[in-house]
Amino acid sequence: MSALSLLVAKGISKRFGGVHALSEVTFTINHGEIYGLIGPNGAGKTSLFNVLTGIYAADGGNFIFDGEPLDRVKPNEVAERGIARTFQNIRLFQNLSALENVMIGRHVRTKAGVFGAMFRDKATRAEEAAIEKRSYELLGYVGVAKRANDLAKHLAYGDQRRLEIARALATEPKLLALDEPAAGMNATETQALKRLLQEIRRDGITILLIEHDMKLVMSVCDRVLVLDYGRKIAEGSAAEVQKDPKVIAAYLGGEVSLELKG
Amino acid sequence: MSSHRPRHVPPKVWAAVALVAAALALLPFVAALAGQAWVRILNFAMIYTMLALGLNIVVGFAGLLDLGYIAFYAVGAYVYALLASPHFGIHLPFWMILPLGAGLACIFGVLLGAPTLKLRGDYLAIVTLGFGEIIRIFLNNLNAPVNISNGPQGINLIDPFRIGSLSLARPEVILGVQFSGPQKYYYLLLLLTIGVIVVNIRLQNSRLGRAWEAIREDEVAAKAMGINTRNVKLLAFAMGASFGGIAGAIFSATQQFVSPESFGLFESVIVLSMVVLGGMGNIPGVILGAIMLTMLPEVLRYTMEPLQLALFGRVLLDAETVRLLVFGLALVAIMLYRPAGLWPSAVRKRELETPKAAPG
Numbered sequence: 001m002s003a004l005s006l007l008v009a010k011g012i013s014k015r016f017g018g019v020h021a022l023s024e025v026t027f028t029i030n031h032g033e034i035y036g037l038i039g040p041n042g043a044g045k046t047s048l049f050n051v052l053t054g055i056y057a058a059d060g061g062n063f064i065f066d067g068e069p070l071d072r073v074k075p076n077e078v079a080e081r082g083i084a085r086t087f088q089n090i091r092l093f094q095n096l097s098a099l100e101n102v103m104i105g106r107h108v109r110t111k112a113g114v115f116g117a118m119f120r121d122k123a124t125r126a127e128e129a130a131i132e133k134r135s136y137e138l139l140g141y142v143g144v145a146k147r148a149n150d151l152a153k154h155l156a157y158g159d160q161r162r163l164e165i166a167r168a169l170a171t172e173p174k175l176l177a178l179d180e181p182a183a184g185m186n187a188t189e190t191q192a193l194k195r196l197l198q199e200i201r202r203d204g205i206t207i208l209l210i211e212h213d214m215k216l217v218m219s220v221c222d223r224v225l226v227l228d229y230g231r232k233i234a235e236g237s238a239a240e241v242q243k244d245p246k247v248i249a250a251y252l253g254g255e256v257s258l259e260l261k262g
Numbered sequence: 263m264s265s266h267r268p269r270h271v272p273p274k275v276w277a278a279v280a281l282v283a284a285a286l287a288l289l290p291f292v293a294a295l296a297g298q299a300w301v302r303i304l305n306f307a308m309i310y311t312m313l314a315l316g317l318n319i320v321v322g323f324a325g326l327l328d329l330g331y332i333a334f335y336a337v338g339a340y341v342y343a344l345l346a347s348p349h350f351g352i353h354l355p356f357w358m359i360l361p362l363g364a365g366l367a368c369i370f371g372v373l374l375g376a377p378t379l380k381l382r383g384d385y386l387a388i389v390t391l392g393f394g395e396i397i398r399i400f401l402n403n404l405n406a407p408v409n410i411s412n413g414p415q416g417i418n419l420i421d422p423f424r425i426g427s428l429s430l431a432r433p434e435v436i437l438g439v440q441f442s443g444p445q446k447y448y449y450l451l452l453l454l455t456i457g458v459i460v461v462n463i464r465l466q467n468s469r470l471g472r473a474w475e476a477i478r479e480d481e482v483a484a485k486a487m488g489i490n491t492r493n494v495k496l497l498a499f500a501m502g503a504s505f506g507g508i509a510g511a512i513f514s515a516t517q518q519f520v521s522p523e524s525f526g527l528f529e530s531v532i533v534l535s536m537v538v539l540g541g542m543g544n545i546p547g548v549i550l551g552a553i554m555l556t557m558l559p560e561v562l563r564y565t566m567e568p569l570q571l572a573l574f575g576r577v578l579l580d581a582e583t584v585r586l587l588v589f590g591l592a593l594v595a596i597m598l599y600r601p602a603g604l605w606p607s608a609v610r611k612r613e614l615e616t617p618k619a620a621p622g
Binding site: 151167 | 461464465468469470471472473475476479480482483484485486487488489490491497501609
């Protein structure tokens with residue numbers, strides 16, 4: 001493992017009963033890159049996210065994050081260590097305002113407790129003000145500042161996706177794991193998302209991206225990992241992966257590719 | 263930033279505050295015109311307000327359905343009863359027992375919370391319901407082999423609150439004004455209730471309050487945002503329980519008598535109704551719910567007989583029966599027409615100039 005790598009996954013396996021959701025998946029994500037994770041439906045992409053973020057325990061293999069092993073850690077500890085995620089089916093705090101959603105993201109980097117809340121001492125007030133300020137900044141950063149005081153559930157779909165990213169950024173992650181952020185977005189929104197992802201990377205945050213929008217993946221990712229039936233079938237630059245016959249077979253079906261070859 | 267908000271409070275607000283304060287100060291004397299019973303009812307409304315606000319932390323903020331909340335009220339009440347009565351011959355002053363009662367209730371809150379951390383919804387409701395019953399049954403039976411709780415007879419002759427030589431139970435003339443016992447309790451309760459309300463508002467608008475609401479909204483997402491849901495949930499149980507404990511100690515002192523009977527399932531349900539009918543998670547709503555559900559049965563008690571006489575010329579139904587009937591119908595009507603509660607919570611608006619895009 002080199003100083004370049006932020007996350008090293010070694011032989012990650014996960015079974016659900018007899019189903020091998022992940023079989024010995026190994027990969028490395030370098031500091032500052034946008035790393036794509038693609039594969040047909042049911043390939044194990046989201047399972048990999050859930051194992052990485054501590055929602056599921058892996059049946060085999062281990063992660064090394066930022067030089068330290070990431071074994072048997074709870075989801076909240078994963079966030080504390082610096083991995084923030086979004087969800088495929090948006091999981092915002094629906095009945096709280098957009099601003100409050102982002103403020104909750106600041107929880108893990110702040111520390112006021114019961115007594116701070118009750119007595120509102122100077123330090124707590126300063127911390128609250130800083131939380132609020134930073135959250136407003138992040139809303140502006142992803143482009144939903146105008147909706148700060150609206151309930152999360154009243155936001156447009158694309159705005160909800162961006163709000164989820166702002167909430168994740170509020171935890172000051174080293175690695176931002178996005179599960180299909182472009183799902184349900186139109187072409188304009190996807191373009192804006194692409195610019196946002198590039199900006200986040202420029203600001204020094206590494207991105208792990210699950211995405212079905214191939215145009216987005218191919219234009220934004222430095223490297224791409226392809227999963228199929230829980231196995232890694234290809235890894236490399238977007239251009240390399242696109243040409244890989246195994247990837248084509250996985251996406252178009254095995255027999256078709258045989259016919260193409262023959 | 264909060265420093266951007268005007269620090270200067272407009273005189274209109276001061277006038278309103280002064281008006282409300284004057285009204286609250288005069289209320290027990292107005293109520294006394296209708297009889298001392300009404301002052302007692304006011305006091306009960308405040309005890310229930312404290313209870314409902316405590317339960318609101320667990321149910322309204324953190325979204326954990328608790329059907330055994332009255333157990334903490336019982337713990338507070340019995341702590342006071344045992345430490346300030348001839349039962350053990352201990353007579354500690356109330357300002358010493360009040361924190362003890364709150365503290366012990368808090369410990370019981372954590373004891374209940376710890377095994378139920380993984381439960382939600384119906385399952386949690388059933389476990390907490392069991393817990394509430396356990397406490398009551400314990401109190402009923404803890405009179406043998408060692409007599410601790412005095413069993414179903416309860417504990418009698420509990421000390422009233424005393425500050426120096428001033429006992430809150432006896433009528434007294436202070437500065438030429440005649441104060442009855444309940445009236446004196448009213449002022450103490452008013453202070454405590456305002457304190458509990460302030461603490462609740464501050465808790466809700468804090469890092470911890472937001473973490474509670476995050477758990478209520480989506481526990482998985484809350485965890486993924488780095489919230490230690492175990493600790494935060496235990497804190498919700500602990501804080502809610504301590505308010506219950508304080509309310510219980512005051513109940514004990516005002517009644518000067520406690521027995522296990524006062525802490526049955528029905529009481530838990532009533533307090534939960536106050537939270538739900540008032541508006542779960544919204545502090546003004548919960549206060550309104552508590553006041554309404556305490557006052558309504560009493561108002562009905564005094565109005566049902568005259569009303570029947572006026573309408574039918576004679577009393578068809580006994581006041582006690584018809585009062586519960588009307589009470590039940592009122593609850594059903596509120597839930598049908600105001601399903602989110604009488605005063606549901608609104609979005610908390612925060613005012614801040616919108617800054618430009620920030621560096622990550």
